[in-house]
Amino acid sequence: MNKKYKRFNGITFLIAAFAILALTIGCTDPVEQSQPDTGENGYLTISIDGAGRTILPINANLSASSYTLVLSAPFKDSRTETWNGSGSKQVSLSPGTWSLVITGKNNNNDTIVRGSRDLIVITPGQTTTETILLQPVVDMEGTGTFTWNIDYPSGVTGAYMIITPLDSEFQLDSENQSTYCFTGYDNWDVNRVSKSNNNSPLELQSGYYKVEFFITGSDENSVSHNIGRVDYLHIYPSLDSYFGYNFTFGPTNYIISYNLNGGSGTQPSSQTVREGNSVTLASGSGLSRTEYAFGGWNTNAAGTGTNYNASSTFFPTGSITLYAKWIQGVIFSENFESTNSFTLVNGSQTNKWYVGTSTYYGGSRSAYISSDSSTYGYNNGSSSTVHMYKDVQFPQSSSPYTLTFYWRGTAESGYDFLTVHLVDTSTTISAGTTPSGSFGTNYVGNSNWTQATISIPASNSGTTKRLVFTWRNDSSVGSQPIAVDNIELRLNN
Numbered sequence: 001m002n003k004k005y006k007r008f009n010g011i012t013f014l015i016a017a018f019a020i021l022a023l024t025i026g027c028t029d030p031v032e033q034s035q036p037d038t039g040e041n042g043y044l045t046i047s048i049d050g051a052g053r054t055i056l057p058i059n060a061n062l063s064a065s066s067y068t069l070v071l072s073a074p075f076k077d078s079r080t081e082t083w084n085g086s087g088s089k090q091v092s093l094s095p096g097t098w099s100l101v102i103t104g105k106n107n108n109n110d111t112i113v114r115g116s117r118d119l120i121v122i123t124p125g126q127t128t129t130e131t132i133l134l135q136p137v138v139d140m141e142g143t144g145t146f147t148w149n150i151d152y153p154s155g156v157t158g159a160y161m162i163i164t165p166l167d168s169e170f171q172l173d174s175e176n177q178s179t180y181c182f183t184g185y186d187n188w189d190v191n192r193v194s195k196s197n198n199n200s201p202l203e204l205q206s207g208y209y210k211v212e213f214f215i216t217g218s219d220e221n222s223v224s225h226n227i228g229r230v231d232y233l234h235i236y237p238s239l240d241s242y243f244g245y246n247f248t249f250g251p252t253n254y255i256i257s258y259n260l261n262g263g264s265g266t267q268p269s270s271q272t273v274r275e276g277n278s279v280t281l282a283s284g285s286g287l288s289r290t291e292y293a294f295g296g297w298n299t300n301a302a303g304t305g306t307n308y309n310a311s312s313t314f315f316p317t318g319s320i321t322l323y324a325k326w327i328q329g330v331i332f333s334e335n336f337e338s339t340n341s342f343t344l345v346n347g348s349q350t351n352k353w354y355v356g357t358s359t360y361y362g363g364s365r366s367a368y369i370s371s372d373s374s375t376y377g378y379n380n381g382s383s384s385t386v387h388m389y390k391d392v393q394f395p396q397s398s399s400p401y402t403l404t405f406y407w408r409g410t411a412e413s414g415y416d417f418l419t420v421h422l423v424d425t426s427t428t429i430s431a432g433t434t435p436s437g438s439f440g441t442n443y444v445g446n447s448n449w450t451q452a453t454i455s456i457p458a459s460n461s462g463t464t465k466r467l468v469f470t471w472r473n474d475s476s477v478g479s480q481p482i483a484v485d486n487i488e489l490r491l492n493n
Helices: 003-027 028-036 184-193
Strands: 042-049 066-072 079-083 089-093 096-105 109-122 127-133 143-151 156-165 180-181 203-204 207-218 224-237 240-247 253-259 271-274 293-298 322-328 330-334 343-345 354-356 367-369 385-393 403-409 416-426 438-443 446-456 464-473 483-491
Touching: 042 464, 066 089, 079 089, 089 143, 089 207, 096 127, 109 127, 109 203, 109 354, 156 343, 203 207, 203 224, 207 293, 224 240, 330 385, 354 385, 403 416, 403 464
Parallel strands: 042 127, 143 240, 253 322
Antiparallel strands: 042 089, 066 079, 066 096, 096 109, 143 203, 156 180, 156 207, 207 224, 253 271, 293 322, 330 483, 343 385, 354 367, 367 483, 385 464, 403 446, 403 483, 416 438, 416 464
């Protein structure tokens, strides 16, 4: 072979090699060039748009029972996945640019819906989310019908519906309108909102449509509303697609009414609360009944219904009348087991009131003095004055009242002890200061639980007073502090 031929053959080979390399570079997926294969996959999460708002013919099996997902990308093997269509579907894919085709079949294995999406970029370690709008697969031309029934609330002043084709191939009438709109409350009410299901169906070309319903008006509280709903309509040849919906103007208002149930005083005003919201019940302040104590509210006048505490948070499920609950005998009792009705005033004092389980008379809890907000015990080297109090409404009575409670504590006689006070509700109770109005005695010097009894004069009849339990100690010696349990205030009938 001569040298000229060898040189030409070598040049030809080099040109061919460069051409192949250039062709390879030119055909490489541009996204894949920017995303080198790291060996780590990304994820694609797929959901179906409008799956819960689909209007289908009522006399045909057109609901997809299964879906097939076909995913493809340049220079990669295609992927096929199956799915039941509920929730979302997640697929692990290698990095690159993918295309997706979804087809849905009914129980007869007929393909009835289809959707697609191109240029889905999958990045290593990341999740890409796509929502696919499915459209019906219509194999033959023709028209179907759309029938609807709308139930609406009182107070409607305007209503209209817009139907928009989502496939440009289909038009709504011979004038090629892009939307079909019913407007005007009267016209819609008479011709389209019949509850007897005798409204005339609307004829439409086979295809896929967006249906928008809107109403305006005012509710029973004269609050204006503009509400709407969007659905997706499938029209198939010779079949009728039906839709029914009940519009409401937001949550319902509930009325909470009060009945004094034999008591006297100013009846609390009715309260209006929106469905799903809460209301604070009336306190009952100022209500009274001779020889009875106000005990909150009950759903039954006889007190045999559901009890609700005064000033408690209440979530109504409908309009209701609450009756004052009158208790003969016990005005209030507190055993500290589930809740504590007393307010603790400890400030920055070293020894504090605490409700816990370190000591108790009955049950498993009591109120006691603690230097560590847990253990029954105190620091006798640090002086403290602390309180717990409760506002008490004394029912009308010509007889004295009786306060009883259990207590224990050796402390230090004359220096570290418990006192009980009855003061006006305007009195500020402050840590470090002892209130006036003490009655009873100084409670100290007993390591065992002992019941105390205090008579409260009938002159408090019909008033609301602040009942205060005060602990004080000086800064020297003393052993066991005070604990209190099972407090009870009664009428002397």
